[in-house]
Amino acid sequence: MSRGRIARWMLEETGEPYETVLVDWTDKPTALLAANPLGKVPTIEHDGHVVSEAAAICAYCAEAFPAAGLAPTAAERAPYLRWMFFTAGPLEAAMMDKALGAEVPAAKRGMVGYGSFAEAVDTLEHAVSRAPYVAGDRFTAADVYVGSAVGWFTQFGMLDKRPAFTDYLARLWNRPAWVRAREIDDALMPAA
Incomplete structure (x- = not known):
């Protein structure tokens, strides 16, 4: 665990x-x-x-x-890096702040990398719904990381089970390696 x-x-x-x-x-x-x-x-x-x-x-x-x-092609590199590091940085910070009960005052949201919790979740939803995988039409290493986060956060109720998240996880959880x-x-x- x-x-x-x-x-x-x-x-x-x-x-x-x-x-x-x-x-x-x-x-x-x-x-x-x-x-x-x-x-x-x-x-x-x-x-x-x-x-x-x-x-x-x-x-x-x-x-x-x-x-x-599993590495990105030249065309996949930007979304691959963007969404992997968004998940590792701003999204995880938003999730941990929520789990710890930390409230970021509206006037201080510019100081945290995620703005508000709702904005971070909406951004993640955009990332997993714009294409079958976060870098495009093909599974990459970014999906291992982003998919693990989506799975973990939904499993523990930190992330709502929005259709975009459950559809994305369904694509990932059918992989033999997973x-x-x-x-x-x-x-x-x-x-x-």
Whole structure:
């Protein structure tokens, strides 16, 4: 139940082999802290490079494994970057402020990257409804990240289940890599 699920889905989309290291939140391993002093999951190591932050992992893997076809074309690059980083920055900030009960006064909305919560949600709705995928007509790594956020926020009631969001998720959740990733992660969950 962490952002590690995003990295798992992205790695499954690449079709490349990978090793998973599970982390006990109460006793973070020295190797994780050496790679990422914040001790955050997900953190990946590839070819001697450390990459953390789920959006960065998605973008990195798309470029590192070009045969998977998850990187944007020249025509897709602008919306790919726009919506991936909108989701990682302004949208997540809006969602966390809402979850924490933080209210941004109307006069101070220009100071936050999302304006108001309603504006952030409406912008996300626009992103997922303008084409089948956020970068256009084709699934890319940006959909792994944006789709994970839409799924997470709707699952926990932070985001209304608007038709644009549920239609977008339906397209993503039929992907074999998403199904595999979910099954792997669900199997790792402790029995309730």
